[in-house]
Amino acid sequence: MSGAPVDLDDIQGLVRFGYKHHTEACFLLLRVTDPVAARAWLARAPVASAATTEPPPATVLQLALGSEGLRALGVAENTIAGFSAEFLSGMGQDPSRARRLGDTGANAPGAWLWGSGTQIPHVLLMLYALPGHLPAWQATVEAQCAAGFEIMRRLPCGELRGNEPFGFADGISQPMLDWRRDRAVRDAEQLRYTNLSCLGEFLLGYPNEYGGYTDRPLLDPQRDPQALLPRAEDAPHRADLGRNGSYLVMRQLQQDVDGFWQALDQLADGDPALREKLATAMVGRTRNGHPLLPTAKSSPPDLNAFTYSEDPRGTLCPLGAHIRRANPRTADLPPGDPGMVSWLMRTLGFDAQSLEQDRVASTRFHRLLRRGRAYHQAQGPDGAETGLHFICLGASIARQFEFVQGAWLHAPHFDGLRNESDPLLGSRAPAADGTATDSFSIPQAQGADQRLPGLPQFVTLRGGAYFFLPGIRALRYLASQGAAP
Ligand code: HEM
Structure with missing residues (x-):
């Protein structure tokens, strides 16, 4: 092992699991209507971690935030500025990005159902459930967050069968994450193709395949007086808002x-x-x-x-x-x-x-x-x-x-x-x-x-939209920010 053990309790489960047994799912795109109530719910939202539980929970909630969502919640601008440029800019807001991604013609942001103009989601909720459990779970979550958010769009998913709609098996090739942190970067072996990826390719706050740490918001510890956030591995005097989080792209x-x-x-x-x-x-x-x-x-x-x-x-x-x-x-x-x-x-x-x-x-x-x-x-x-x-x-x-x-x-x-x-x-x-x-x-x-x-x-x-899938401590920290009521 070449680093401190990974705190699975602080990582959202989606990084580790595809929730394959949870064949029912629905994604909710939310906008903040009342920042105080929204933060109050985010402070206690029952987000599932990457720690294994037996039997698996019947229902799972995962949560990601857009850059406009961070602003709507009242997170300080100098905190938000620490996120990556493309996350801050958004998927559909920059014509040159749209061109590079092929989002032109029928794919152009102007023609999207959501993700551009007034339809930019603040928060993405991902609800997963074992067979038969989704309707009640969705009703519960929607009721819980009603005080702080409006539902911009519901994106129900089909029952998970392992095939994409053209009929081909999907989800076969995935990188394996080096959860034990065994993989030394830059050794000769890595000139050969391997499926094992350094944790830092998928989680902020860990070394990536270049042997460095991807930029992320690192805060002065005075801005985290209750020590809600982990400290940065590469800068121990800084509070690491990114650690155990990832970016999430949705299309x-x-x-x-x-x-x-x-x-x-x-x-x-x-x-x-x-x-x-x-x-x-x-x-x-x-x-x-x-x-x-x-x-x-x-x-x-x-x-x-x-x-x-x-x-x-x-x-x-x-x-x-x-x-x-x-x-x-x-x-x-x-x-x-x-x-x-x-x-x-x-x-x-x-x-x-x-x-x-x-x-x-x-x-x-x-x-x-x-x-x-x-x-x-x-x-x-x-x-x-x-x-x-x-x-x-x-x-x-x-x-x-x-x-x-x-x-x-x-x-x-x-x-x-x-x-x-x-x-x-x-x-x-x-x-x-x-x-x-x-x-x-x-x-x-x-x-x-x-x-x-x-x-x-x-x-x-x-x-489509770009989101930040925070670590669970980072989520609670973000929920504690913003102007007092
Ligand atoms: C409707 C759109 C799409 C369909 C129908 C589709 C279908 C598939 C299928 C059937 C596979 C093979 C099964 C597998 O290895 O899991 C696959 C693999 C893959 N797809 Fe897609 N895909 C779509 C969109 C995308 C997009 C937008 C991206 C990335 C921007 C993407 C990236 C990949 C990757 C990275 C793999 C694995 C390749 C490998 O490691 O061998 N796909 N896709």
Whole structure:
């Protein structure tokens, strides 16, 4: 062990658990109406921690705060200023960010149901329940917070079945967190792909994969006279508002399931086996989650034990397949000078000029912990809709979510490709230089790539926001702030 033990009681459970037994879930987007009452509820909100309990609780509450929410609660500006620039700016408030993320055209913030204009959530409540327990749990929580908040939007989730709406197994590849703090950073072994991530990649207040501590609000201890907050590991004279917290990215991604399968049917000329093969190539896994490359032998089989090093041209798994773009594992290191210094430079990402150019940096700085849930809304205020409430956690929204979304999924030049972006997520809008992005290429062992042209848009962004998922002590500290009544 290379650090103090982790205080699981102070970490929200979502960082450690996907709550898979809690097959029912609903997300509530709130706005503060009465800061005093809102803070009073936040001071005692029954937020579940990452400590294991047997049996698991029937119901779970998790809670995250937006930067406008911190302001609405009355948290001091010089405290808020310690959070990251992208969290403060918000997902949908900056046109250049929207462009980088591909949030233009039908995905543009101006067209969102929530997350821009007057519809920016202050607080996100995530409610999980064992089968049958959600309705009563939701009614209880809504009644508890009614005095301080209004419900801006309810986002009910579908029953958790392990498949996303297009029909593919989801939630297979996740980074493993180094809860025991065994992993030494910057050792030679880390030039190989590993699934184990330093805790500081997902929790603020711990060393990350660079061996440093991600910036976060560190306060003068006089501002925490009751010592509600932990002290910073790297600056013991400062109170650490970030420790045991994470950033949370949420995107409501509507999926056109009929459109997806109809387009593939047309491309396959009605041949069901070919249709399946094309869909599999786009995702990079079969419907039941098997990767397209052989996995290391184990029993039971580990569907995650593979890299792309044996498939540099993408003849087994296309270079542009969704899972290869989202986590290129070993394949993001382009062929070139194999010298150690150059490899280290590229692996550590020091030669990156900008996010756009930083396609060669190793994937270990760009992992996401995904916690999304599918939704099916038979009829709601906005009609029938199916999709994914995409949620991911990370210590840096810019280096993790924004990099993966912008430089890997959305970028038309990813890994030497041209004229395409992510086959599932692409908006198909022409790139900034006018080139088309609406095709998908499937390299062949022999001869030219098979090219699927003219793909329509399958996924539309309906709303989104950045949040801070505080440690539980940090939540109580934030609830104690603000002007006296
Ligand atoms: C409606 C939208 C989406 C659908 C249908 C979708 C579907 C899938 C599926 C089927 C997998 C394979 C199963 C797995 O490994 O868990 C997967 C993996 C993954 N997706 Fe998505 N996804 C969507 C959006 C996103 C977004 C917005 C991001 C990131 C910004 C993302 C990042 C990832 C990552 C990191 C993986 C794991 C890759 C790996 O480590 O091999 N996905 N997705």
